[in-house]
Amino acid sequence: MSTHRKKLIEVSLPLEAxxxxxxxxxxxxxxxxxxxxxxxxARRPLASCRACIFASLVDEPSSCPDEFPTEGAQSxxxxxxxxxxxxxxxxxxxxxxxxxxxxxxEIARAVARDSGEAAPTNPDEVLRYLGEHCPAIYxxxxxxxxxxxAQRLGLRARASDxxxxxxxxxKAMIELPPQFHNQMxx
Ligand SMILES: C[S@@+](CC[C@H](N)C(=O)[O-])C[C@H]1O[C@@H](n2cnc3c(N)ncnc32)[C@H](O)[C@@H]1O
Numbered sequence: 495m496s497t498h499r500k501k502l503i504e505v506s507l508p509l510e511a512x513x514x515x516x517x518x519x520x521x522x523x524x525x526x527x528x529x530x531x532x533x534x535x536a537r538r539p540l541a542s543c544r545a546c547i548f549a550s551l552v553d554e555p556s557s558c559p560d561e562f563p564t565e566g567a568q569s570x571x572x573x574x575x576x577x578x579x580x581x582x583x584x585x586x587x588x589x590x591x592x593x594x595x596x597x598x599x600e601i602a603r604a605v606a607r608d609s610g611e612a613a614p615t616n617p618d619e620v621l622r623y624l625g626e627h628c629p630a631i632y633x634x635x636x637x638x639x640x641x642x643x644a645q646r647l648g649l650r651a652r653a654s655d656x657x658x659x660x661x662x663x664x665k666a667m668i669e670l671p672p673q674f675h676n677q678m679x680x
Contacts, residue, residue: 499557503549
């Protein structure tokens with residue numbers, strides 16, 4: 495039986511760091527950024543979307559009293575998770591595979607905790623585990639950032655929107671590229 499646990503986002507986030515990183519995405523043209531594909535007005539900053547997805551999935555330490563029984567232990571673990579958020583939201587770290595693997599493991603750990611299992615530690619197994627056990631992230635109003643960031647964190651992403659433009663952008667960013675991953679042009 496799974497126990498309801500609060501998620502980190504329900505208790506605290508390093509908002510100052512997130513708020514600083516969001517506007518910095520707009521400065522200059524950044525290779526690999528969705529704005530280089532199209533400047534869709536409704537898309538939200540990648541940094542805040544990445545932080546929100548991560549913090550919505552990892553457990554708030556005070557909800558895991560078996561592992562973090564004292565306020566001191568909970569605060570230390572919360573600070574550690576905030577540290578991960580702070581590094582995760584930096585644009586220059588967007589494709590840092592070891593950091594992404596760390597973040598994916600934290601998410602897998604929360605998913606596994608719910609079913610009383612231990613999360614795998616091997617990065618490939620973590621990805622497989624998330625694909626099989628973590629619920630898909632669904633953005634019903636998909637400006638383009640949430641599904642992209644969900645995919646970056648190794649999660650299944652689903653997206654829809656009233657406007658065909660963000661739908662097309664999402665197809666171009668998250669649906670088609672994986673189909674051609676690791677294939678050489680002939
Ligand atoms: C602020 S944007 C969402 C940003 C987005 N979540 C992201 O990842 O960047 C709001 C989106 O909601 C869409 N929208 C507004 N009303 C809608 C409706 N009734 N059904 C579906 N999409 C809708 C708009 O077309 C717009 O793309």
